[in-house]
Amino acid sequence: MDAHLIDSEIFGHQWSTPESHAIFAEPSRVRRWLEVVIALAEAQAEVGVIPAGSAVAIAGLRDRELDVVAIGESTRATSHSTLGMIQVLRTLLPADAAEHVYYGTTVQDISDTAQVLEIGAVADLLWRDLWAIEAELLALASTHRETAMVGRTHGQPGAPITFGFKAATWADETGRNLERLRSGRDRWLVGQLGGAVGVLGFFGSRAMPLRTAYCRRLGLAEPAISWLTTRDRPAEFAQVVASLTTSAARIANEVYVLARAELGELREPTSAATVGSISMPHKRNPEVSEQVVTLARLVRSLSGVLSDTMVGEHERDGRSWKTEWVVLPELCHYALAATGMTRSLISSLEVDPTRMRANLESTGSATSERLLSAMSERLGKHHAQATLHQAYREASESGRTLKAVLEGRVEAGELAELDRVHTGAAAAMADEVVARARRRREKESTSWR
Structure with a gap:
């Protein structure tokens, strides 16, 4: 049984999607690696590194269903990340083409x-x-x-x-x-495409043309350097x-x-x-x-x-x-x-x-900023702020409305701001x-x- 929530039959929909599984499922990953191996072989044939017939044979594996279990067994036996797949691919190819799978790369x-x-x-x-x-x-x-x-x-x-x-x-x-x-x-x-240490030494003078052809076949940009x-x-x-x-x-x-x-x-x-x-x-x-x-x-x-x-x-x-x-x-x-x-x-x-x-009306917050603005023109901003701060405190402590507290302290035009809702810009x-x-x-x- 799968232990990770991503793969859970019960909870998996909360941690992944069918599309994400289509990308990262192991058979999908193996097919993707195979596409890269095929592009490499075709590019190598294009620049004369391997025979064209080998590239054709390797490309013919594209529609083959690779045995993931066999790849896994070979990977464990060799303790190498890709040799397991390469060994399985070689069993599916003619002897001459089998020598050109994963040729000179890492x-x-x-x-x-x-x-x-x-x-x-x-x-x-x-x-x-x-x-x-x-x-x-x-x-x-x-x-x-x-x-x-x-x-x-x-x-x-x-x-x-x-x-x-x-x-x-x-x-x-x-x-x-x-x-x-x-x-x-x-x-x-x-x-x-860098080879053993990045310099593509295996391919001699064909290295740079090979990298160009390889990236082009995969629809990817070519890096300046590995x-x-x-x-x-x-x-x-x-x-x-x-x-x-x-x-x-x-x-x-x-x-x-x-x-x-x-x-x-x-x-x-x-x-x-x-x-x-x-x-x-x-x-x-x-x-x-x-x-x-x-x-x-x-x-x-x-x-x-x-x-x-x-x-x-x-x-x-x-x-x-x-x-x-x-x-x-x-x-x-x-x-x-x-x-x-x-x-x-x-x-x-x-x-x-x-x-x-x-909620806006019940909080008493609908008008405070605009009321402060109106009063600031007459009293100055800091004086107006202190006045309003005290008024809000009095209203809260006494149970009276803010309008009742402010009557007689502010002008009628300023008080009218309590009946308006301004949302600015x-x-x-x-x-x-x-x-x-x-x-x-x-x-x-x-x-x-």
Whole structure:
């Protein structure tokens, strides 16, 4: 039985997605390694390193179902990361072609390049999810541009904002994460072909043409220099994924807080089958929001581990890239689960403008900033602040209304501010976020590549 939650039949949907499993399942990884081996053979034939017939024979393995169990047995017997697969491949080839599998290269040439292909597959899905999340947030920002609610600082009621303003801050941040993903594409999708110590000494004068052909066949950029111990590319990818997942967690955490019964301004979507609590039937738990925050916490932690892999020794250091083999897939499972959940959360988020208005009116925070502004013109800001501070204290201690306390102390025009709700430039800022994002999106593709 699988022990990890990612693979759990019961809980796996909370920690991974069918798409993440399609990328990282062991048969998928073996096929990806095989594609790299085939591209290598074809490139070697192209530049005259191996006979064309050998490359044709090796490419003919593309549609063969490789025996993962046999590969595992051979890997354990040889104690070598890729020799197990190479030995299985050799049994499937004619004797002459079998000599040209994995010819003159090393583990990292295959594993690093395959990992780059995995990064590309994951980034495609992350881009798709963020693109959809941003669209939903922009719609919320437009719809609720004037929906007044309490703005909170230090966990306490502050001055009024609009829900559209809040949603626009989420959208604006999501847009920057899209930009981060896009800007990393050309840095991350880079092939690896370095040989034993990075200098491709096995191939002599054919080394550089071979690397060019190899990367071209895989649809990857060619690096200026081998990056066997230069691990900033996967580390940067992990950092960007941590950033975008944490941005999703900020949204989810806000939903979690605003869904509290005493606030009730937002609610997660639920179905008739959703059960909040077995023992307390009245409850409607924010399960999705909780899970997104949890997943982001794990992604940040794993990203830190991948940053550590940037410190490696000399020209090859298995401690770096073998750490990536474990950590990067796990990070990607969690990230794709988090963005998928956030997409679902935002697309059906329940917004309660009536409750937002009621909370605003009940806190006494709706007018304090504007009243201070009006009084500051006459009294000066600091004098006005002291006056209002004392008035709020008196109202709280005596049970009288603020208006009753202030009558006779302030002018009628100033007192009239108590009957108004000002949300400042909230709507204008929300509009600006929407306008800028839509202009940017018109120039971008809905796909990462």
